[in-house]
Amino acid sequence: xVENSLLWKEGGLLYEIDVESSRLIEDAIHKQVTDIHxxxxxxxxxxxxxxLGQMNEQRRMTHxxxxxxxxxxxxxxxxxxxxxxxxxxxAMTVQTKQGLYSLRLSTLPAQNMESLAIRLLPQKKRKSLQxxxxxxxxxxxxxxxxxxxxxxxxxxxxxxSGKTTTLYALAEEILCDQTRSVISIEDPVExxxxxxxxxxxxxxxxxxxxxxxxxxxxxxxxxxxxGEIRDQETAALAVRASLTGHxxxxxxxxxxxxxxxxxxxxxxxxxxxxxxxxxxIFAQRLVRTCFDQQQAIYEYMEGxxxxxxxxxxxxxxxxxxxxxxxxxxxxxxxxxxxxKRMEEWD
Numbered sequence: 001x002v003e004n005s006l007l008w009k010e011g012g013l014l015y016e017i018d019v020e021s022s023r024l025i026e027d028a029i030h031k032q033v034t035d036i037h038x039x040x041x042x043x044x045x046x047x048x049x050x051x052l053g054q055m056n057e058q059r060r061m062t063h064x065x066x067x068x069x070x071x072x073x074x075x076x077x078x079x080x081x082x083x084x085x086x087x088x089x090x091a092m093t094v095q096t097k098q099g100l101y102s103l104r105l106s107t108l109p110a111q112n113m114e115s116l117a118i119r120l121l122p123q124k125k126r127k128s129l130q131x132x133x134x135x136x137x138x139x140x141x142x143x144x145x146x147x148x149x150x151x152x153x154x155x156x157x158x159x160x161s162g163k164t165t166t167l168y169a170l171a172e173e174i175l176c177d178q179t180r181s182v183i184s185i186e187d188p189v190e191x192x193x194x195x196x197x198x199x200x201x202x203x204x205x206x207x208x209x210x211x212x213x214x215x216x217x218x219x220x221x222x223x224x225x226x227g228e229i230r231d232q233e234t235a236a237l238a239v240r241a242s243l244t245g246h247x248x249x250x251x252x253x254x255x256x257x258x259x260x261x262x263x264x265x266x267x268x269x270x271x272x273x274x275x276x277x278x279x280x281i282f283a284q285r286l287v288r289t290c291f292d293q294q295q296a297i298y299e300y301m302e303g304x305x306x307x308x309x310x311x312x313x314x315x316x317x318x319x320x321x322x323x324x325x326x327x328x329x330x331x332x333x334x335x336x337x338x339x340k341r342m343e344e345w346d
Contacts, residue, residue, distance in 0.1 A: 036117070
């Protein structure tokens, strides 16, 4: 047996782990999966797919088979195979039948065995700002944001809601005319952007979102893309960069646009500064249409509604996801079942 081919026997059948891992990735891509989860159970390991934000169990396998698959993914992505007591995360690219994909891998030392989560990100299948929204009139609002010269633009939503895709589409629209300098700080870099400088967080080298953003400000950028605002320091620096004349595009994990403001207030940032620099907040979800496609619906808060939310900390009247859902159903883009499920989002 060749050492790195990782062959083993189980149930009288011969498995080749690299073939099995490739099949898993190809199957997930074919089903338009955004994340693959290895969830350890007491007797076996559950393989679950996240499709349109919902988890679905696809199959189960023994701990032995699952551990071999996890070890293979760790080896291929450069993780420490021997380390199973600490969480690890990294990224890698794979060439599939559907094209080049970036995989973001994360392990956790669960009770029965390691757990692995894999985020799948297509590298070539990129959508323009016009193609992203299900409601076409919302593309003009996104287009408007790409022409801003300064201020803070926030993209928010839960896991697998398409925030990164929207951020990259905005950045690519800005880069089209090649008149502005774009620098990003990401963890990890998920797609390559032509004509942009992209920094990847490296905690071992001391490069965090905070330190990276400080360095970016000294590198003469026009536009700064922050992969995710996760803490008070990064939020404060993003606001400061916006105050000094930069356009800052950033994502943040919140349910809707109003909760993004509450998150910034939890960080202790000045209401005056936030109201001054924050130009618009988008919240989004991915939905399956009646045409068997996956597209985004948006809500957005800007202007008077945004300032009112910042100063009063009360939910203002603004264009919400529920309104987009009802309009999409009225236009025949989504089924009534999808519309009712979207109306339950709060």
